[in-house]
Amino acid sequence: KAGVTQTPRYLIKTRGQQVTLSCSPISGHRSVSWYQQTPGQGLQFLFEYFSETQRNKGNFPGRFSGRQFSNSRSEMNVSTLELGDSALYLCASSLAGERRYEQYFGPGTRLTVT
């Protein structure tokens, strides 16, 4: 079974631009979560989507948004990029029900903002 895939793997953007990252979950997984990883703050939860609905949101500004499509694929968007948005963005997917707590992560998208 294919794992979680994320595209692109690497991205360089300029301050003020916007960016869209994509995540394809493991087949059959309906929940997709996004996390930001930085050296200073560590791993922080951004948001979670289930059946195209945002189920949970972390403490990030409104510049960070996401969505989920009917095939469970998800995208996250960051508008008006700041230098501090440089990070590894990880996507995770999980099954529904009791096993929804077992999250399987993709390789991440490394975003560099200059």
Place this chain on the structure above:
Amino acid sequence: AQKVTQAQTEISVVEKEDVTLDCVYETRDTTYYLFWYKQPPSGELVFLIRRNSFDEQNEISGRYSWNFQKSTSSFNFTITASQVVDSAVYFCALSEYNQAGTALIFGKGTTLSVSS
């Protein structure tokens, strides 16, 4: 508030040594889940184990073992006879059951370096 503390920032051992990674958590919930993830240099987080708050049995999987003690709010991870391939950053995480979703709260991670 939820919090996960991994006090050990970095650990260095020589191959075949046993090593224990500590994890202490805080939560107000009586039902919660604890996890360990491994992050090798490639960056992908690899799921190792999930433990729910009602199951305090220790678990062993090959060279890996986990010790969950509710009384001390700890969920420690031991690697027996460490190998170079165990070199990675290890994260302990917590997820509360009574929340809208399944957000994981991660510790800062412990970097394990195993030399030959």
